[in-house]
Amino acid sequence: MSFHSMWAELLPVGRSSASGGYRRYAWTGADADCRAWFRQQAEARGLAYEVDRNGNQWAWLGDPAAGNAVVTGSHLDSVPDGGAFDGPLGVVSAFAALDELRGRGARLTRPLGIVNFGDEEGARFGLACVGSRLTAGALTVEQAHRLTDGDGVTLPQAMEAAGYDPDGIGPDPERLARIGAFVELHVEQGRALDLSGDRVGIASAIWPHGRWRFDFRGEANHAGTTRLADRRDPMPSYAETVLAARREAELAGAVATFGKIAVEPNGVNAIPSLVRGWLDSRAADQASLDTVVTAIEKAAREYAAAHGVDLTVERESFTPVVEFDHALRDELALILSGDTELRVPVLGTGAGHDAGILSGRVPTAMLFVRNPTGVSHSPAEHATEDDCVAGVSALADVLEGLART
Ligand code: GLV
Ligand code: MN
Ligand code: MN
Ligand code: MN
Structure with a gap:
């Protein structure tokens, strides 16, 4: 054939x-x-x-x-x-x-x-x-x-x-x-x-490449009645992390992608309780990859803390x-x-x-x-x-x- x-x-x-x-x-x-x-x-x-x-x-x-x-x-x-x-x-x-x-x-x-x-x-x-x-x-x-x-x-x-x-x-x-x-x-x-x-x-x-799961945990609440100052909204810190990933990847000559995201409860009129984003990052050498992922995680922790949000980061897979x-x-x-x-x-x-x-x-x-x-x-x-x-x-x-x- x-x-x-x-x-x-x-x-x-x-x-x-x-x-x-x-x-x-x-x-x-x-x-x-x-x-x-x-x-x-x-x-x-x-x-x-x-x-x-x-x-x-x-x-x-x-x-x-x-x-x-x-x-x-x-x-x-x-x-x-x-x-x-x-x-x-x-x-x-x-x-x-x-x-x-x-x-x-x-x-x-x-x-x-x-x-x-x-x-x-x-x-x-x-x-x-x-x-x-x-x-x-x-x-x-x-x-x-x-x-x-x-x-x-x-x-x-x-x-x-x-x-x-x-x-x-x-x-x-x-x-x-x-x-x-x-x-x-x-x-x-x-x-x-x-x-x-x-x-x-x-x-x-x-x-070398890997996948990391970032869990930003805040507090679900009403999108209309919750004052901005009272929120523990995980979405802004996630969004800032996406921008940091782009910036850090450029600096390190690497690539970094948040291509998949899960939001809970995922309602238009609810502040999310959880934003889970998966980072895929790759670089020509191990040192550059370590540099970029460490920098993204550090930035994410700062953004999460500023919004009163808890962050856990887990490496799901890695290939040297x-x-x-x-x-x-x-x-x-x-x-x-x-x-x-x-x-x-x-x-x-x-x-x-x-x-x-x-x-x-x-x-x-x-x-x-x-x-x-x-x-x-x-x-x-x-x-x-x-x-x-x-x-x-x-x-x-x-x-x-x-x-x-
Ligand atoms: C699979 O093709 C991968 O490189 O992620
Ligand atoms: Mn293939
Ligand atoms: Mn493949
Ligand atoms: Mn493929």
Whole structure:
């Protein structure tokens, strides 16, 4: 099946007719439809299909038990109103690359795997990369059991409702030990390739990043009858904190975003009792990230105190800087440039990926495909079909080059 027809088949799944954006959240109906698509692609190609103990899907050409497998893939879930490419491009390209290798009659001496990692975006349970974190032991079973969505449904309950047994979740070192190299292809989430005029690039590193929950607690009261001087309103101190985040991020050369907020009781005519805001912050290095988050928290405490509001700050997740395997990165560059003088761009990214989680356990690399606007986590996310097809060819070259060694 061509890249085009696979892409077209997956395109309507979980897409909102109102916004054109995707809501493919872990263990929902849209997720089940994506998973059914993956299984069908695997079986149509005669690949050995399996779901691991953490709900990640795998498709194998050759026997993974032989070890030193070359694995590629990404994720199929999305952020709220996400684009079509973040995640799915890597999975569709994986199947398309395998087709291209078969078409070339490539001789592979290593097992080849395709993976769909579950719940990469963390849109439902608040933690990104749950499937790969569990597999890599970067999330404990106890922590996973405590993950709860906005409706109070826990991760094990959600898995069970989707027909998966949650009892076995946990680290999977034997599975990882069989993987000799993992390569994730992903749409670029910036404009570096557009600016350099290249279709495909190689990742160097992922910025350290984390999520922090800020709870500003005041006192609910009547919006019309409570004198300003008598209020303990958490909203102004939250608003001042948002502005401080912007200012401090600029100073530190970092990024800081309050993209999600919950207000209680959430009534137009009630002073809030609680404003809960989630900070996502990222920087090229750990010191800058520490600086920006410490400064935002300090400012928030001052604003909260000035308004008689209590503040608690909790770090919900954190991923340290990831430097991708240098040897594998060089090997990819060599494979892609062939015997030409072609220079393949090598770029860092502020976005998190399953590849980042795996990189501590397995030699890991990433390929990026040009995004003409750089927009991502939005329905406007895009890559041209020509660039996607160039990405498939590059991935096929990489898989063939690696799987022959
Ligand atoms: C996920 O894509 C993230 O970088 O937050
Ligand atoms: Mn994403
Ligand atoms: Mn992604
Ligand atoms: Mn991601």
